[in-house]
Amino acid sequence: MLPPIFGVLFDGIAYGMLLFVLSVGLSVTLGLMNFVNLAHCAFAMLGGYVTAVLVNRYGWPFLATLPLAFLAAAAASVVLERVFYRRLYRASDLDQVLLTIGLAFISVAVATYFFTTNQQPIETPSFLRGSIDFLGIGFGRYRVFLIGVALTVTLLLVAGLEYTRFGAMVRASVDNQRMARGLGIDVDRTFAFTFALGSGLAGLGGGLAIEIVGLDPNFAFTYLVYVLIIVSVGGLGSIAGSFAAAILIGVSDVAGKYYAPELGAFLIYLVMVVVLMGRPAGLFGRR
Amino acid sequence: MSSATTAITPQAYLQAQSRWHPLEIVFWLATLLPFFLFPDYLSLASQIAITALFALSLDLILGYAGVVSLGHAAFFGIGAYTAGICSIHVWGEPFSGLAVGASVAGALGYATSFIVSRFRHLTLIMITLGLGLLAHEVANQAHWLTGGSDGLQGVRIWPLFGVFKFDLYGYTAYAYSLAALFMIFLGVRRLVHSPFGLALRGIRENWLRMPAIGADSRSHIRTAYTIAATIAGAAGAILAQTTQTVALESISFQRSADVLVMLVLGGAGRLYGGLVGAVIFMIARDQFSGIAPQYWYFWIGVLLVTVVMVLPNGILGGLSHIYARWRRT
Numbered sequence: 001m002l003p004p005i006f007g008v009l010f011d012g013i014a015y016g017m018l019l020f021v022l023s024v025g026l027s028v029t030l031g032l033m034n035f036v037n038l039a040h041c042a043f044a045m046l047g048g049y050v051t052a053v054l055v056n057r058y059g060w061p062f063l064a065t066l067p068l069a070f071l072a073a074a075a076a077s078v079v080l081e082r083v084f085y086r087r088l089y090r091a092s093d094l095d096q097v098l099l100t101i102g103l104a105f106i107s108v109a110v111a112t113y114f115f116t117t118n119q120q121p122i123e124t125p126s127f128l129r130g131s132i133d134f135l136g137i138g139f140g141r142y143r144v145f146l147i148g149v150a151l152t153v154t155l156l157l158v159a160g161l162e163y164t165r166f167g168a169m170v171r172a173s174v175d176n177q178r179m180a181r182g183l184g185i186d187v188d189r190t191f192a193f194t195f196a197l198g199s200g201l202a203g204l205g206g207g208l209a210i211e212i213v214g215l216d217p218n219f220a221f222t223y224l225v226y227v228l229i230i231v232s233v234g235g236l237g238s239i240a241g242s243f244a245a246a247i248l249i250g251v252s253d254v255a256g257k258y259y260a261p262e263l264g265a266f267l268i269y270l271v272m273v274v275v276l277m278g279r280p281a282g283l284f285g286r287r
Numbered sequence: 288m289s290s291a292t293t294a295i296t297p298q299a300y301l302q303a304q305s306r307w308h309p310l311e312i313v314f315w316l317a318t319l320l321p322f323f324l325f326p327d328y329l330s331l332a333s334q335i336a337i338t339a340l341f342a343l344s345l346d347l348i349l350g351y352a353g354v355v356s357l358g359h360a361a362f363f364g365i366g367a368y369t370a371g372i373c374s375i376h377v378w379g380e381p382f383s384g385l386a387v388g389a390s391v392a393g394a395l396g397y398a399t400s401f402i403v404s405r406f407r408h409l410t411l412i413m414i415t416l417g418l419g420l421l422a423h424e425v426a427n428q429a430h431w432l433t434g435g436s437d438g439l440q441g442v443r444i445w446p447l448f449g450v451f452k453f454d455l456y457g458y459t460a461y462a463y464s465l466a467a468l469f470m471i472f473l474g475v476r477r478l479v480h481s482p483f484g485l486a487l488r489g490i491r492e493n494w495l496r497m498p499a500i501g502a503d504s505r506s507h508i509r510t511a512y513t514i515a516a517t518i519a520g521a522a523g524a525i526l527a528q529t530t531q532t533v534a535l536e537s538i539s540f541q542r543s544a545d546v547l548v549m550l551v552l553g554g555a556g557r558l559y560g561g562l563v564g565a566v567i568f569m570i571a572r573d574q575f576s577g578i579a580p581q582y583w584y585f586w587i588g589v590l591l592v593t594v595v596m597v598l599p600n601g602i603l604g605g606l607s608h609i610y611a612r613w614r615r616t
């Protein structure tokens with residue numbers, strides 16, 4: 001028999017994995033362009049609504065909707081990148097913050113208009129419901145699935161960054177943008193691709209999140225805070241950093257809610273402020 | 288402006304800056320109009336004055352010193368809760384309550400300024416956001432002290448000077464908040480036209496070079512941040528006293544975002560930017576209060592995107608640009 005702490009740890013890790021999928025895109029785009037994109041979770045919300053609508057209104061199987069959630073968020077991000085973001089790459093932080101907060105506000109209002117403020121529950125397939133008993137602890141099947149997806153995404157990302165030509169271009173641009181430009185790498189295009197990929201992953205995260213945390217129009221702001229915390233704690237542009245930070249935040253949030261519910265969200269904010277004061281560039285950041 | 292301005296001394300420059308413009312006098316006279324023209328809207332007018340004061344405090348750090356804060360409502364809320372709690376547990380005299388609220392917020396501002404002044408860019412945004420959320424969470428959890436999400440009830444404020452009651456019509460409330468706004472505005476106006484204010488603008492433009500000419504960026508930002516926190520606390524305290532309640536909303540991220548929107552709409556880095564922004568924002572919100580708040584934020588979003596894309600210096604920036612062009616032709 002395992003003590004119940006393993007159950008808490010498992011839930012925390014599963015939650016952390018979800019947060020990782022939501023945040024890794026923002027981490028890479030921030031590292032690449034220093035673009036403060038506070039609308040990142042709006043893309044995640046879009047993915048979530050795509051999944052919810054396809055499952056509930058058109059009766060699609062849950063798993064088949066996830067690639068579409070990815071594609072929808074990626075496509076939306078390409079459009080917005082072309083129209084707005086591109087013009088503000090060299091603008092001040094404040095302008096970037098204002099533009100993206102504005103877009104996030106708009107996304108919340110549009111989501112409310114189409115889907116009301118109600119939660120959008122979805123039907124997951126039967127093999128993802130219930131839990132597997134192992135040594136006296138029930139491990140939720142959906143959470144096991146979530147960890148599997150997140151690990152696959154991580155492996156694909158790391159492999160893509162380490163072993164492909166495009167990955168090498170991204171790494172070069174993150175390390176030294178001016179030098180990369182000098183070598184003939186089209187940093188702006190690299191960025192646009194990475195941005196679409198990151199937003200797509202956020203969309204995938206949004207689809208995956210419905211079962212765990214629900215989906216309503218405030219998603220764009222509620223999880224933005226978590227995502228920003230993970231990105232800044234993990235360090236900009238570092239996948240390993242985001243991974244570690246996501247698990248740290250996921251476990252401390254779940255453990256905090258389990259063992260000290262009166263602390264509420266206090267614990268994760270405290271973790272963030274303390275980490276940033278000690279290491280302003282985050283745990284794995286170099287700048 | 289001709290070539291003569293190139294030889295101007297710093298003292299003369301600052302003096303020329305601080306001279307009162309006729310439009311400013313018109314503006315302040317216009318703030319008295321609600322007493323005669325819209326006596327039914329005095330409580331709205333008082334809210335506007337309070338919000339304008341809050342926007343002014345953000346302007347000091349954001350517009351002048353270039354410190355982007357997403358958690359400024361923390362100080363507003365702390366001022367509000369302190370003044371409210373003070374009136375419940377100690378006494379309800381308004382001026383001392385205001386002073387206590389502002390000082391507590393200022394003290395916390397001074398404490399956090401040591402953290403804030405060390406960072407720039409994204410880390411700074413995250414730290415201010417994190418501190419703001421921490422403050423919100425503390426206010427939410429300390430239910431025994433703040434009333435949590437039910438809000439702080441039972442605030443009783445004694446009449447002003449022992450004579451003028453804070454009543455439903457809002458005469459006293461508006462007079463009180465307008466007087467506070469005007470006096471603090473005078474102080475801020477003097478501050479930004481002083482060498483200190485000039486140094487702040489220098490830090491906004493180049494934070495690394497200012498120490499090289501003898502103005503330590505960090506200590507200047509610490510001072511400005513403390514002053515801004517004190518003013519924000521005063522604004523919060525006045526809100527608590529005039530509405531005789533404190534909602535959890537007064538310390539929320541929403542309020543930090545709102546004040547940022549107002550300031551940017553009006554024009555950051557201009558004394559009247561926050562004031563004009565607050566007037567427009569609050570009147571618009573009152574007029575559109577019929578529509579659900581979530582749709583109201585749709586228009587705020589559109590407005591933000593438009594301001595960033597089309598009017599980078601806000602309404603006042605756009606107006607002065609048009610005015611300058613008109614002068615030239």
